[in-house]
Amino acid sequence: DHVYDPAEIEPRWQRVWAEEHTWEVSNDEIADDDVYVLEMLPYPSGEPHIGHLKVYSVGDAVAHFNRRTGRRVLHPMGYDAFGLPAENHAIKTGQHPRESTNAAIASFQEQFRSWGVSIDWTREFATCEPEYYRWTQWIFLRLYERGLAYRKDAAVNWCPKDATVLANEQVVDGRCERCGTEVEVRQLEQWFFRITDYADRLLDDLDIIDWPEHVKTMQRNWIGRSEGAEVTFHCEELDVDYPVFTTRPDTLFGATFFVMAPEHPDVLRLAAGTEHEEAVRDYINHALTAEKEDRGDADKPKTGVFLGRHVVNPVNGEKLPMYVADYVLMEYGTGAIMAVPGHDERDFAFAQAYNLPVKRVIGGGEELPYVGDGPLVHSHPNFDGLHNRDALEKITAWLDRDGKGHQSINYRLRDWLLSRQRYWGCPIPIIHCPTCGMVQVPDDALPVELPDIADYAPKGKSPLAAAEDWVNTECPKCYGPAKRETDTMDTFVDSSWYFLRYCDPDNGDAPWDPKVVNAWMPVDQYIGGVEHAILHLLYARFFCKALTDLELLDVNEPFARLFTQGMITKDGAKMSKSKGNVVSPREIVAKYGADTARCYILFIGPPDQDADWSDDGVDGMQRFLGRLWRTCAEAADELPDEPAPAEASDDDTLRVMRKAHWAIDKVTHDVAGRFAFNTAIAAVMELMNELTPAKRGSAEPGAVRFALATAASLLFPFAPHTSADAYEKLTGRRVWEEPWPAADSRFLEADTFELVAQVNGKVRDRVTAPSGASKDDLEALARGSEKVQAFLDGKDVVKVIVVPEKLVNIVVR
Ligand code: ANZ
C-alpha cells in the first residue's frame, strides 16, 4: 500500500543532494553556455516569508530546467545582512545586531534547505562578514581614487525618527520609506557616488538588456533625461545673471514672469531692502517647513510672493517680475524658471492666481494654456510662422551666438548619497588627518572592522563616534594622530556587487578573479521583486560599469535578463502581521511538504502577476502530487518493466503516447524563457488525467510507464522531491541526471487543429495546423492557402492578427 508522505520523502532526497554535493559547480572550465541563475539576495530578518518561497520556487525551476538541458548552473545564496531593522532591534533590546542577524540567517538557512532549493551552498556568505566587507571597502577606495566617491556638504533628507540621512530614493512622498516619518532637510557633510557621470550610459544600455518594459521605463523616468536649453536672464537691479533650464526655448517670447525656488540661495538677498522682504521671509519659512508632498503637482493651488525685482528677457528685452514660489524645485535644473503661462499648465495656474499676463506665442488649440505644437506667433519676424519644433532649434542657436544661452541636457538623477550615521553597516575606510586631510586606509589594513559598542542609538552622528579607541588612530601618511570616518555605508552598496563575489567567494587576494567573474557574468536570469526596479538595479548597473572602466572586470551590464515576480496576497490584501492574514512558509511546508507549497505557488497564476492564496487550492495541489506519486509507485510495482513502444499498435497506447509527447512539448515551451509555470503544471495534470487505470485502458505497460515517468520528469523543476522519488521508483534512475525529455514529432503530428484563415475579418479558408505552432508559423500557413492568396492579390497587408490555436486575420488595403 502506497502512502504519499512528504515528511519522509523530502528530507531523504535533501540528504542525497547534500551528501553528493549535487548542486555545486566548480570554476574550472566555465563554458560559454553555462548559466548563472540568481534570485535577489534576501534580507535576513525573523524568518522567510511567502515572497521568499515564491522567488525561490521560480528561480529553482529555472535552474533545474537549465541543468536538465545540459548546462552547468551557478545558483548561489547569501544574505544582505547589514541594515536598519537589526540595528533598531539592538536599540530596543541591547542585543548586538550580529546576534539577531545570525539568528535570522540560521532560520533562513534551515528553511531554504527544507524547501529543497538547489543551491551551491559552498558559495554562501553574508555581507556583514569582514571577509566580504573588506572588499566592499576595497571597491569604495578604487572608486574614491577615481573621484567617483567624494564628500561634500549637502542639503540632505533627514529622518528625525531613524535619526539618519536618507537617499532621495528612500524618500517617498516626503516621508521616510522605512518608518513613514516626515522627512526634514539638513546641511551635512556626506559621501556620494558620482552615478550622474553614468546617466547616459545607464539610459542607453537599457536598450541592450532583456528586462520587463515597465522596469526599464521606471529607470528611464528615474534618470529623467530632458533635452532643452539653458537661457540666461539678467537682473539689472542687482546686476546678477540667472540661468534657467527650459525644454521649450521656442516659447521664450511668451515669458511673462520669472520664478525661483524657496530654497534658492539668492531669494532673500533679492528681496532685501524692498517692501516685500517681510512677506518673502515668511513665505520661505513656511515653504521650507511645510509638507514637501506634491509640491510640483499641476493640480495643487499655486502660491508665491513677488520679490520686488525684475529680470530682462534676453530675446526681447522685456522686464519680467520675479517671484518666489514652491512649485519650482531647487533640485531640478537651476532652481529658477522662466514662466510661460500661455503654454504651461502650472505657470498658467500661477498667472491666474496672481493676475499676471498670459500671452499666446504658438498657434493651435482654442484656449490657453495650449501645450501642443504649432506655428510661432507674436514672437519675432525671424521666427513667426515657423513650426515651433524648428523654431526651438533656431532660437537656441541664435541665443548661443549671442552668448545668451546654449543647448543643455538636464537629468533628474542625483549622485548617490551613500553615507549613513548608523552603526550596523560597512565602515567607510577613510581617515581624517589634521595635517594630510582625508587619507585612504591602505589596502593591506582592510578590513576596517566594525568595533563593538555599548550604545547603538543614533544621536545625529554615527554611534561609532563614541567608540574612541577605534576612532582615534594614526594617519597612514604622516603617522600623526588622526580620526577614523565614523559614517557607515548605505546597505545598497553591499548589494551592488554581491553577485560578483558569488563567482569567486573564497578569494582572499582580491574581490574576484577577473577571469572567473567574466566567465560567469552576466547573470543570465535575475529574479526578484519589482520594488527593486530603481534603487538596487540601477546601483548594481552603475557599479559594474564603473568597475569595468577601472578594468577590474569586463561586465558592462550585470543582469542580462530580469524577471519580476508578483506578490502573493490573502483575501485580496497584502499579507501583514497587523491584518493577521500572514501565511507562514514554515507552517505550510510542515503541513503539506515543500513540493506542494512550491507547486501551488507556481500554479496559482502567471508568476509575474499578483495572486491570491487559497487554503483549498493548497489542499488540491497536495492531492494531485499524492496521486501522481501513488500512480507511479503502483505502476512500478504492478506493470512489467517494458520500454516505451516505438509505434503504437492500438488506440489506447497511441492516446497515452500522444498525451505524453504533447505534455513534453507543452511544458518545454511554457518553461523555456516563458515562465508559464502555471500552464506547465496544468499540462502535467492533464497528462495524469489520461493515465488513471480507467482512462489508460489496455495501453501497453511500456507506454504507461513511459508516460508516468515523463510526468514525473516534467514536474521535477517544480516538485523536485516527489518527482525524484516517483521517477526512481519507475526507472531506477535519478531524474536530475536525465536530459530534459524531447517530444517525438511522430506522436505530435496528430495533434492538430483547424486554423481559421481570414482576410479583413471574413473567413476565407480553414487549414490544418499543428497545435502549439508559433505565431509566425500560423501566419505562414494562412498566407500559404490559395484561397487566402486570391484575396491578398495586389493588396497591401497592413496588419496580421494571430490568435494562437485559433485564427489568423490578414488585414489588407
Ligand atoms: C518654459 C516652458 C514653457 C516650460 C512651456 C515648459 C513648457 P522636464 O520636461 O521635466 O525636464 N522647470 C525647469 N526647472 C524647474 C524647476 N526647478 N522646478 C519646476 N519646474 C522647472 O521639465 C522642464 C520644464 O520644467 C522646463 O521647461 C521648465 O518650464 C520647468 F510651454 O520652461 B519650461
Ligand code: ZN
Ligand atoms: Zn597625516
